[in-house]
Amino acid sequence: MIIETERLILRPFEEKDAADMFEYLKKPSVNCFACMKLDSLEDAKEEASRRADDTDLYFAIVLKENGKVIGEIDAAPEATAPDEDNAPQDTFSPCWMLNEAYHGKGYGYEAAHAFFDYLFREKGARRIYTYTEDYNIPCQRLCEKLGMRQEGLFKEFVTFVNNPDGTPLYENTYQYAILKKEWH
Numbered sequence: 001m002i003i004e005t006e007r008l009i010l011r012p013f014e015e016k017d018a019a020d021m022f023e024y025l026k027k028p029s030v031n032c033f034a035c036m037k038l039d040s041l042e043d044a045k046e047e048a049s050r051r052a053d054d055t056d057l058y059f060a061i062v063l064k065e066n067g068k069v070i071g072e073i074d075a076a077p078e079a080t081a082p083d084e085d086n087a088p089q090d091t092f093s094p095c096w097m098l099n100e101a102y103h104g105k106g107y108g109y110e111a112a113h114a115f116f117d118y119l120f121r122e123k124g125a126r127r128i129y130t131y132t133e134d135y136n137i138p139c140q141r142l143c144e145k146l147g148m149r150q151e152g153l154f155k156e157f158v159t160f161v162n163n164p165d166g167t168p169l170y171e172n173t174y175q176y177a178i179l180k181k182e183w184h
């Protein structure tokens with residue numbers, strides 16, 4: 001699957017994306033992506049190849065002007081009635097991340113808007129939700145610009161990294177969401 005916007009292409013990862021991916025994953029800019037940290041270009045190649053198998057829901061965000069991979073966006077589908085056999089997987093929780101050199105230029109909105117449109121129109125999404133930490137203002141702004149509602153603040157909800165003294169750093173996490181009927 002390939003999604004095109006004014007300045008971007010969203011397409012499945014390819015092994016040749018490893019160097020661009022390593023650029024932003026050698027030091028993930030937010031704690032919630034700490035586990036995605038890559039230690040070498042070799043690891044990045046393996047990761048790019050692994051991702052290449054997901055051609056439907058895991059996309060590289062590519063600049064049209066020069067083909068550079070500047071980030072990624074993906075979503076995990078979930079069933080709303082998990083106890084029912086064959087329940088539709090109509091709930092999606094996207095993750096998005098850009099190389100820091102490309103923040104604040106509208107690329108996040110451009111990519112996420114196109115991705116949400118694709119999830120609602122082509123992948124049967126009924127509800128899209130995302131989590132973001134209480135200090136992650138750019139992500140909160142992006143959610144609001146996409147028309148998502150702030151649904152709640154979960155206090156000390158999750159931990160991704162430790163404090164300097166070795167104890168878990170618990171994050172306060174907002175949930176944002178939007179329904180298909182709210183998407184224009």
Ligand SMILES: CC(C)(COP(=O)(O)OP(=O)(O)OC[C@H]1O[C@@H](n2cnc3c(N)ncnc32)[C@H](O)[C@@H]1OP(=O)(O)O)[C@@H](O)C(=O)NCCC(=O)NCCS
Nearest residue numbers: 030096097098103104105106107108109132138139141142
């Ligand atoms: C979140 C992220 C994808 C946003 O992408 P972006 O391209 O920088 O955002 P955009 O330029 O499209 O801006 C979207 C909105 O956020 C606002 N925004 C962006 N960066 C901001 C900042 N540092 N401070 C305040 N507002 C900011 C923009 O002003 C815009 O809102 P507006 O049009 O109403 O003014 C990007 O910051 C990123 O990759 N962050 C690290 C990864 C991350 O946090 N992922 C989410 C984990 S929960």
